[in-house]
Amino acid sequence: MLISIIWFILILSVVVVAHEFGHYLIARLNNIHVVEFSVGMGPTIFHFDKGETRYSLKLLPLGGSCAFEGEDGKVTGDKPFKGLAFPAAPVWARIGTVFAGPFFNFILAFIFAMVIVSYCGTDIPKVQGLTEGRPAAESGLEVGDIITAINGEKIHLWRDITLISYLNTGEELTVEYKRDGVKGTVKFTPAYSAEDGRYFLGIEGGTTYEEAKGLKLFKASYYEIVFNFRNTVKSLKQLIIGKLSPKNLSGPVGIAQVVSDNYEQAKDYGVSSVILTMMNIALLLSVNLGVINLLPLPALDGGRLIFLFVEVVRGKPIPVEKEGIVHTIGIILFFILAIFVMFNDIMRIMGR
Secondary structure: OOOHHHHHHHHHHHHHHHHHHHHHHHHHHHOOOOOEEEEEEEEEEEEEEEEEEEEEEEEEEEEEEEOOOOOOOOOOOOOOOOOOHHHHHOHHHHHHHHHHHHHHHHHHHHHHHHHHHHOOEEEEEEOOOOOOOOOOHHHHOOOOOOOEEEOOEOOOOOHHHHHHHHHOOOEEEEEEEEEEEEEEEEEEEEEEOOOOEEOOOEEEEOOOEEOOHHHHHHHHHHHHHHHHHHHHHHHHHHOOOOOOOOHOOHHHHHHHHHHHHHHHHHHHHHHHHHHHOOOHHHHHHHHHHHHHOOOOOOOOOHHHHHHHHHHHHHHOOOOHHHHHHHHHHEEEEEEEHHHHHHHHHHHHHOOO
């Protein structure tokens, strides 16, 4: 259990620090004064000052921050500084600084993807079997076909097919494939399973892996990011339209349980398996954090970007105090959501 907790702290810290480092780096490149760069939350247990910035380690390893002078109308520094306060920086410098956090999450995920794919290869979307009695078997697909697109959505990994299958609610599918280099198209409607409560395509696969080296490694790693990006976006869409219950949301407690479960499964296969498994969780979390932070909601980077783009259009900024009030309300709402998610995670774990 202790080792699982250490892995959880390490994964969360790396993902959050990458996000905050993105803000920090672009701010520094644009001469914006960074008052404090911190890892963790709560009381400071260690810090040192370098230049005009304080670097801090906080007690609770569940987050981090990069505080700018004048952000949200707050004067956070208590000494004269040479750089620019955040509101005084050019608007595109501020846009770049805000966007850099989520962007660095995608960069981190790409690095993890390269390591994972270089060791494990990539799961190609090859038909390895067709379930008898289901529409796919009668559609004209054959074992050995490579699925290239479904309903116009490009397919690069077997998991792309799995995700489409899992989210299908009975819509007809147009499946494009290659057979011996020749393109073909079939149409069929997935079959509903009352026992499982969902629709199935009836296409079997997912165990054919292809080695990815050289330039192919970059392409395969990119496809990993695309899959996780689609997975996150589609899950959010399902949540918004009510097809996914808010009870499916997970916070730090739920993530810690996922880390623990995956560690227990991977440890029997050796250290390399544990490391790759933890990297895969970090990859998913990093993409999730990047996507969620780009949502146009108060307190998130996406919400801040909306204010900045409005400033670009109108030629002058919205008063910092008013923007600060909007973000403060957003923080309160997210705090309430965090309590709900934590309670839900605890109830789910206790109900096991």
